[in-house]
Amino acid sequence: MEASTVLKGQPIYRRARAVGINPNYWYPVFWADQLKPEEVVSVRVWESSLALYRDANGDVNALADACPHKGVELHQGEVHGNNLVCPYHGWEFDQ
Numbered sequence: 351m352e353a354s355t356v357l358k359g360q361p362i363y364r365r366a367r368a369v370g371i372n373p374n375y376w377y378p379v380f381w382a383d384q385l386k387p388e389e390v391v392s393v394r395v396w397e398s399s400l401a402l403y404r405d406a407n408g409d410v411n412a413l414a415d416a417c418p419h420k421g422v423e424l425h426q427g428e429v430h431g432n433n434l435v436c437p438y439h440g441w442e443f444d445q
């Protein structure tokens with residue numbers, strides 16, 4: 351059987367975004383060399399917001415950009431060591 355490169359009359363590259371994101375793959379969202387130590391940025395991936403931050407070890411981390419306590423945007427917080435601190439009540443999160 352041959353793999354089809356056409357879905358419903360359109361080339362497959364035009365239909366790829368219609369199938370959604372696959373959480374088992376890597377997707378580029380930000381340039382790693384532009385994320386400075388202890389910096390936090392917000393990125394949008396598909397329909398989700400993520401808070402990216404570089405921790406004290408120099409590792410890049412990604413968390414959902416909503417505190418599980420009250421939904422406050424975590425990208426507004428600060429990095430303490432390897433954790434991202436919620437700007438509202440100060441709970442700390444890591445991966």
Ligand code: FES
Pocket residue numbers: 417418419420421422436437438439440441
């Ligand atoms: S809202 Fe984030 S710790 Fe309470």
